[in-house]
Amino acid sequence: MSDPCLPVRHVRPAKGWINDPNGVCRWNGRWHVFYQFNPDEPRHGQIHWGHASSADLVHWQEEEVAIRPRPGQLDEVGCWSGCFTNDAGTPTFCYTAVATGPADAVGxxxxxxxxxxxxxxxxxxxxxxxxVPAAETRDPFVVWIEGRRYIVQGHGGPGVPAQVLVYDATDLADWKLLGPLLEMTDPVAAEHAAADIWECPNLVQVDGQWVLVLSLWRHNGVQGELSGVRWLVGDIALSDGVPRFTARDGGVVDHGPAFYAPQLLPDVDAAEQARVLMWGWSWELDRDDAWLDAHGWAGVITTARELHLRDGKLVSQPAPEVLSELVEEASQSWTAGDGARVVTTTGPGRLVCSAADGPEVVELTGASTVVVDGSLVEVFTDGAAFTTRIYPTDESVWSVQADGVTVARL
Structure with missing residues (x-):
């Protein structure tokens, strides 16, 4: 039987757990998204790297698992987050290898x-x-600065101030620690991105300016909490080949309750001007074990989003390739499970899912572009993104109540 909650036009396999997008790349003219994946059950554990590819950013083909935990090896309990890089023609992953637990992770x-x-x-x-023993280091990301290859990683933990560490990655088999790229002593970072660990650091140039994207892990005294994603725009200074980032401003990458651990891709093959694309992880909201077991899956990778700076602020919209794949439809309502939709409005309004399992309404605060696919809802309003989850049932109907509505099949 079809599952009305399961996204059909976004990256995720038919079953199992997924979380962070990893190793996103464009290789030989095709898009690839790898991702944290537990093929055995809809829960975090025994993390592999799953793989999907696409010619158009809309129709994704599930590929074979790329890398997997190896008994008795440095990644015995998981191949955690990392990135893809082209090492002089050799496709290479840089990833977090976990042998027993997060504190023993290595690159x-x-x-x-x-x-x-x-x-x-x-x-x-x-x-x-x-x-120190309580510290955790993870999520390598490759960046080129003035012709030299570096890797940045998140670092921190209970009682250990959050940092982004930077390594000389001239030799990918031997990363040489150079020190902190950024520390919590930076006042702008402390104001906009306070955390115990800065996870999944991504350092790229957006419209000619350096942007650092950080996922916030905060310790609540019992366990870690995923606390949103922030951007910092700033400057990089090199001293004897060691880069240091100083933030000028910051803000929220996505204002919704279900977005984390994005990965950014400078699209060097873009036909026109250079651009940066971003994919994120959207987790399940308020789903209990019974729901997970009944559905057999958890997590989805978001729409590819194009990033720009507007008046010094980071903004995002669905990649133009996504919007170019639309098929016009006249109806402003549709039955749940009947494919993905993109909705545009010229003013504020509401997106409603009748008979949903949980909340049924998403408020649209202005002229918006909305992507709806199964239970995934992504709203883009004046450059601001909002990702949430609405869980339709077999009886649900989606409808849009707003001015100037266009609904198209994706």
Whole structure:
């Protein structure tokens, strides 16, 4: 039986758990999104890297699992988040290898075939664990600064101030720690992105300015809490080849309750001006074990979003390729499970899902573009993004109550 909650035009397999997008790239003219994946059950654990590819950012093909935990190896309990890089023609993953738990994580690499379907995981770490025993370090991201390759990683933990560490990554088999790229002592970072660990740091140039995107992990005394995603725009200064980031301003990447751990991709093959694309993880909201077991899946990767700076602020919209795939439809309502939709409005209003399992309404605060796919709802209003989840049932009907509405099938 079809599942009205299951997204059909976004990255996720038919079953299992997924979280962070990893290794996003454009290789040989095709888009690839790898992702944190537990194929065995809809819960976090035994993390592999799943893989999907697409020619158009809309129709995604599930590929074979790319890398997986190896008994007795440095990634025995998980191949956690990381990135893709082109190492002089060799496809390479830089990832977080976990042998027993987050505090023992090390940096590792895997090299791939030219079709990105076969991967060889290294047997020795590229970077050892760092810091005091309570500290955690994870989520490598490759960035080029003035012709030199670096890796940034998130660092911190209970009683350990959040930092972004930077490494010389000239040799991907041996990352050399250079020190902190950014620390919580930066007043702008402290104001906009206070956290115990800065997870999934992404450092890219957007419209010619350096932007650092951070996912906030905060300790609540019992366990960690995922506390949203922030952007910082600033400057990079190099001293003897060591980069340091100083923030000028900051803000919220997505204002919704179900968005975390994005990965950014500078699209160097863009036909016109350079651009940056972003994918994020949208988790399930208020779903209990019974729901997870009945549906057999959890998590979805968001629409590819194009990022720009407007008046010094980071803004986002669905990638133009997504919107170009639309098929016009006249009706302002549709039955749940009947494919994905993109809704545009010229003014404020409401998106309503009747007979939903939980909340039924999303408020639209102005002229908006809305992507609805299964239970995933992404709202874009004047450059601001809002990602949430609404869970339709077999009896549900979606409808839009606003001015100037256009509904199109995706």
């Amino acid at each position: 590792a690499i895997a090299t791939g075939s030219d079709d990105l379907l076969g991967w060889q995981q290294a047997e020795t770490p590229s970077a050892p664990r760092v810091g």
